[in-house]
Amino acid sequence: MTASTNSSDFQTFDYDVLIIGAGGAGLRAAIEAAGDLRVGLVCKSLLGKAHTVMAEGGVAASLANVDERDSWQTHFADTMRGGQYLSQPLMPEFHAKEAPKRVLELEQWGALFDRTKDGKILQRNFGGHKYPRLAHVGDRTGLEMIRTLQDHGIHQGIDVHMECTVTKLLTDDGRVVGAFGYERELGRFKVFNAKAVVLCTGGIGRAFKITSNSWEYTGDGHSLAYHAGAELMDMEFVQFHPTGMVWPPSVRGILVTEGVRGEGGILKNTDDKRFMFDDIPDLYVNQTADNPEEGWRYTQGDRDARRPPELLTRDHVARCIVREIREGRGSEHGGVYLDIAWIKEKMPNAEAHIKKKLPSMYHQFKELAGIDITKEPMEVGPTTHYAMGGVRVDPATQMSGVPGLFAAGECAAGLHGANRLGGNSLSDLLVFGKRAGEYAAKFAAENEDTKADPAQIEAAAAEALAPFERATANPYDIQFELQDLMQDKVGIVRVESEMEEAVTAVRDLKERASVVGVSGNRQYNPGWHTALDLDNLMTVSEAVAMAALERKESRGAHFRDDYPDKEEEYSKFNSVLYKGEDGQMELRREPVPALSEEQSAIIEENR
């Protein structure tokens, strides 16, 4: 069957607000925008399957249910420290202040969090958070959250377009006026006219070979925004989670929640040494246990104990693991050991306790690796996990530089700076998803109806169908090559020469990607979908490599072997990427906004 570009193939929908992405951020935004307005929600998968479903450990909010010393101020200070002071300070402030309300709202909509002894929402410890702060449901918090939002959202009059991929934003005179996409099922095109568009498309992990992210994470929102004229920021900061599965090969990268360490799990090398005690960064010396006993007491809720070094920030733990592996002290399959079984020395009912606290981890290792984590250690190693970088937005409204175009959740930048703390993403989705929905609705109400330019629609359709006209390169080959390239040259440990190679190689691949061909027809055709995703992957890869080259220092998640230390000069700016006049990607240094007096004081108090 040949594909036609006949415009009668389009279905057209008119909305006030169009939300692209139905994870936590998109659903929360849609709920907020719905009511009097016409709201459309588009997602690549079925509703309720977005990446948010995979989140395990919890959602961070200073409810102070477990430790009454917690407050928004401490949460703010922890987030700023974690982000190495590159966050846009207003975002961590809004986030810390509003997260508790947003979490309680979930309970009001039917979420059932684990409880404290006095019947409140229970909170657990997590890396970089001073107090137990993560509201959770065992280790399936993301499922609870997305299901709650979904089950509430379906009664709000939101129009949902499932299994529909947006490939282009439509603009008019610099303003966004809608979006163009295809139905994955039949391959038919859909045109959405909208006064405001909110991007909630998640991350970019599929640009790398080893990742905890699903196929959806091809950086679509980043790329859509970039091509529509918005700016990307902090793209050099890609979080490599220290603990992904390493064996067997087919499960490599699948996440092992930080909750394992929060519950007392320890990291050991092949010499049975607890290597995390060897290197504790200055910023954290005061807050870190200096002996195993104190660390254990911390995980069991002793308020006078300091956290074990396993719960240092992710970037640091990941690098310590890489060091052990590189220096030949790794495990059999090229990782290190993560041991939770050892807690049987400390508690009588350890086996049942582990199964209750970490049910999906127990399940995952049992089913996929044939390992019983209540008896044996796991093998783990770093995995590409989260993009701190994203669309540059206004901290309050979440609007990008393109009028009417908003972004929230993982595809937006500004909250996490150089590194995200665990649990701060789920709360990010709620806080900024709500804000984006609210301000997009406001923008829509204040602005006139729009109509997309038919020529833009035709062009978008032609571009989407082009791979059918060609039968050259296999899209999967190019995708695999790119993933290898990014993993090897722009991964956890970076150096100038390799990244230079990477930038050139990405540009070459981009050329080759522009001529990939696919066979078959438009109905549910994964080859075609992969071909169309390639451009997004190329855009984000180029952005990551360019921003990483620019930052000649090591900070947060960005580590350079050739510049292993933090440099004052680089503490003052965020890297911003945008499409230049000639269509090439360009980079600009943007000063980090100054702290308010109150913010500085809070940070000082929490040093």
Next chain:
Amino acid sequence: MATRSFNVWRGDSSGGDYVEYTTDITEGMVVLDAVHQIQAESANDLAVRWNCKAGKCGSCSAEVNGMPRLMCMTRMADLPEGQPVNIKPMKAFPVMRDLVTDVSWNYRVKEKIAPFAPREPDVDDGTWRFPQEDGDRVQEFRKCIECYLCQDVCHVLREHNKHDEFVGPRFLVYLAALEMQPLDTGDRLLEIKDDYGIGYCNITKCCTNVCPEGITITDNAIIPLKERVVDRYYDPVQKIWRALTGKS
């Protein structure tokens, strides 16, 4: 490494047939990996729905050697060697293409069910208090990843196509989670009896047996709901009491 052969159902709503493929299997591979490898090597347009590849999203449901399974959680090593692996789409739902079925019916069913409606907050700050034990049962139900494998295996839907009269085990679990939610004030028993067709379930427990989340669907969700329905609508003492007092 060993080469294994697969019979994969290919087609669409108008019909289709098995197509044979072979691919190399390495240690630890799951069925979904094999399908992806086939897709990349020899059938670029082979349709398969998946997302997390970690048993968490419930997208990759299919029938592997006749068993309703998540493809991402079915290890190749656990399937008998020396015979081809047979993969076909779920039977209880219309085929879209290849291994992908149209599960939209499930979404329509859920929309009909009255949503969660909490009691007034227990504390002035708008929060509630209840012990963990009160939440345990519901948390079991909320582990559901909506893979619809239980729907696929239930004979009421699979063999008798009672999609208009019976919501299926997945939504009986959903209803149980609402009815037993410690804060919920809704009452859905009449609908459970009349519209959602709980009477069709004859407790074969096939649903419980296939649930990848290990939810004891029949014993913990369906039977208690059946008991509640019986208590209210069929118990003679209750009936007389209601007739006399007008209360339920």
